Amino acid sequence: MKVTELVWQLAAPIAAQNGCSIWDVEFVREGGEWFLRVYLDKEGGVDITDCEAVSRALDPVLDEADPIEQSYTFEVCSAGLERVLKRPSDFARYLGQSVCVRTFAPVDGAKEHVGKLLSWQDGNLSIEQAGAVRSFTKSQVAQVRLHVDF
Secondary structure (H helix, E strand, O other): OOHHHHHHHHHHHHHHHOOOEEEEEEEEEEOOEEEEEEEEEOOOOOOHHHHHHHHHHHHHHHHHHOOOOOOOEEEEEEOOOOOEEOOHHHHHHOOOOEEEEEEEEEEOOEEEEEEEEEEEEOOEEEEEEOOEEEEEOOOOEEEEEEOOOO
C-alpha cells in the first residue's frame, strides 16, 4: 500500500471527528526535503482551527503507525479555493464550474486554458471557453484546478 493511501486511511476518521473530510494526501520531495501534506475540505470552508485540531490528533497516530521511514515535515492544510482536481469524483463534483486546465505543451499558443468544465472521461476533458468547446486528451493535461476570479 502506498504511503499516501495509508495516511489517508489513518486521517479520514480523525478529519471526520473534526467535521472535515480529506481532499488529498501528498508525500513529495521539495528542495531536498520530504513533506507529508494532508489537505482538508469542509462545507463552508476549512480554517486554521480545523487544521490545528486535525494535525494535533493525527500526529501521534502517525508516530505510532510509523508509515514513513525517512524524516519529513508534516502539514495539515485547506484544499483551498483553487484546489487541484485529481479523482473522477472531483471532476464529477465540479462539472459546470470554472476550471483552469494546465497543459504540458502550449495548445493554440497557451499552456493555461480557463473555462467551464463540460465533461471528463478517463482523463480526457472538455471545457467551454468563450462560447466554444475545447477538448483536451489525457496526454495533454498536466493539471486541472478550480478557477476563481478574484
